[in-house]
Amino acid sequence: xxxxxxxxxxxxxxxxxxxxxxxxxxxxxxxxxxxxxxxxxxxxxxxxxxxxxxxxxxxxxxxxxxxxxxxxxxxxxxxxxxxxxxxxxxxxxxxxxxxxxxxxxxxxxxxxxxxxxxxxxxxxxxxxxxxxxxxxxxxxxxxxxxxxxxxxxxxxxxxxxxxxxxxxxxxxxxxxxxxxxxxxxxxxxxxxxxxxxxxxxxxxxxxxxxxxxxx
Amino acid sequence: xxxxxxxxxxxxxxxxxxxxxxxxxxxxxxxxxxxxxxxxxxxxxxxxxxxxxxxxxxxxxxxxxxxxxxxxxxxxxxxxxxxxxxxxxxxxxxxxxxxxxxxxxxxxxxxxxxxxxxxxxxxxxxxxxxxxxxxxxxxxxxxxxxxxxxxxxxxxxxxxxxxxxxxxxxxxxxxxxxxxxxxxxxxxxxxxxxxxxxxxxxxxxxxxxxxxxxxxxxxxxxxxxxxxxxxxxxxxxxxxxxxxxxxxxxxxxxxxxxx
Numbered sequence: 001x002x003x004x005x006x007x008x009x010x011x012x013x014x015x016x017x018x019x020x021x022x023x024x025x026x027x028x029x030x031x032x033x034x035x036x037x038x039x040x041x042x043x044x045x046x047x048x049x050x051x052x053x054x055x056x057x058x059x060x061x062x063x064x065x066x067x068x069x070x071x072x073x074x075x076x077x078x079x080x081x082x083x084x085x086x087x088x089x090x091x092x093x094x095x096x097x098x099x100x101x102x103x104x105x106x107x108x109x110x111x112x113x114x115x116x117x118x119x120x121x122x123x124x125x126x127x128x129x130x131x132x133x134x135x136x137x138x139x140x141x142x143x144x145x146x147x148x149x150x151x152x153x154x155x156x157x158x159x160x161x162x163x164x165x166x167x168x169x170x171x172x173x174x175x176x177x178x179x180x181x182x183x184x185x186x187x188x189x190x191x192x193x194x195x196x197x198x199x200x201x202x203x204x205x206x207x208x209x210x211x212x213x214x215x
Numbered sequence: 216x217x218x219x220x221x222x223x224x225x226x227x228x229x230x231x232x233x234x235x236x237x238x239x240x241x242x243x244x245x246x247x248x249x250x251x252x253x254x255x256x257x258x259x260x261x262x263x264x265x266x267x268x269x270x271x272x273x274x275x276x277x278x279x280x281x282x283x284x285x286x287x288x289x290x291x292x293x294x295x296x297x298x299x300x301x302x303x304x305x306x307x308x309x310x311x312x313x314x315x316x317x318x319x320x321x322x323x324x325x326x327x328x329x330x331x332x333x334x335x336x337x338x339x340x341x342x343x344x345x346x347x348x349x350x351x352x353x354x355x356x357x358x359x360x361x362x363x364x365x366x367x368x369x370x371x372x373x374x375x376x377x378x379x380x381x382x383x384x385x386x387x388x389x390x391x392x393x394x395x396x397x398x399x400x401x402x403x404x405x406x407x408x409x410x411x412x413x414x415x416x417x418x419x420x421x422x423x424x425x426x427x428x429x430x431x432x433x434x435x436x437x438x439x440x441x442x443x444x445x446x447x448x449x450x451x452x453x454x455x456x457x458x459x460x461x462x463x464x465x466x467x468x469x470x471x472x473x474x
Binding site: 011049052053054056058068070077078081086090091095096 | 228238242310316468
């Protein structure tokens with residue numbers, strides 16, 4: 001569960017502070033997958049970083065219970081000069097997971113062949129996403145944070161991810177941010193639209209779609 | 216219990232970071248560790264040649280190679296640690312995506328890696344020299360390590376100040392290079408405090424790095440007594456710099472943008 005309580009975040013710009021999140025309060029419940037829609041620059045990735053704890057809000061509080069993943073799809077947590085395997089070993093160490101089990105799972109899931117033993121900087125963006133997903137699936141999280149804007153990959157891989165998340169629905173939830181309805185439709189139970197620093201919540205995707213397109 | 220768990224988690228993160236830094240720092244080339252040896256050996260070789268040309272020897276009771284090695288390696292522990300720590304946040308922003316990795320963990324990991332590297336480099340150089348000279352006499356290994364620890368702490372805390380400044384300003388790092396350069400010449404790499412005229416010595420003893428090299432030499436050479444060096448003086452610098460560095464880190468913490 002992740003609880004946001006009056007979270008505000010602004011970034012300094014040359015024309016004064018730009019408020020990205022404006023006094024947000026919301027509870028992401030366990031086992032309820034949430035899809036968050038927003039246009040470019042609406043604050044989707046900022047929200048994800050704050051949910052994951054990579055950034056601190058300027059005001060307000062974030063309460064987390066259970067294991068929350070880092071924002072997946074973003075592959076910046078990888079060191080380009082280390083191999084895929086070495087990156088996996090590092091991440092399993094900081095999450096105190098079983099290193100060999102994580103490496104084997106990530107290797108099988110990412111399915112990138114010999115590239116697994118090559119420096120990550122030689123990867124295509126699709127291969128990075130495969131590795132990032134494989135690695136995060138190898139470590140058991142209660143909540144997965146997914147940035148769909150950058151989580152690319154071909155149709156077969158997308159389908160593999162979908163099946164994997166469906167199989168874990170009983171124990172884990174997903175929070176996906178995206179600027180299109182595609183994936184959110186099949187993954188999520190609750191839908192949000194982020195606009196002008198506020199979060200609007202919808203039970204039905206149709207309503208979310210209408211609000212999103214009106215924006 | 217929460218404190219114990221917190222300490223264990225931090226230890227785990229620092230351990231993982233140190234291993235990762237080892238790979239990125241040395242793993243790029245075959246025999247990557249050889250490169251760590253190269254710079255101190257280059258300096259020692261250069262000054263050995265200069266001393267030989269000028270017909271000079273080490274100060275009384277000091278063999279020239281260990282004399283230069285104690286000075287140069289101690290100075291390098293300080294300066295390379297400062298350099299690496301000052302880039303700890305800027306060079307690793309992507310890592311801060313993992314919430315359990317905090318800027319200070321990066322600082323500790325890099326400090327430990329540099330200290331360990333240079334202690335090994337020092338042991339290899341003086342070891343090789345002892346084999347060549349067929350003689351080895353060491354006063355106190357503990358005191359040598361203590362002097363190096365002080366140099367490492369000085370490097371870490373000064374690096375932390377620059378590391379925090381680097382988050383908010385581009386100028387800080389430009390100043391660092393020129394500011395550090397004179398220290399190479401006034402930190403006792405090529406002379407000892409006991410051999411200086413008292414007026415010069417009094418001025419140079421303001422420099423805490425000089426105290427570190429003096430302590431290392433006091434430990435290494437049984438006949439040498441660093442009567443002018445003071446660990447307490449170095450520690451005052453360490454505490455002062457740590458206070459400044461940690462305060463600055465607090466101030467800029469929210470301004471680190473994870474990209």
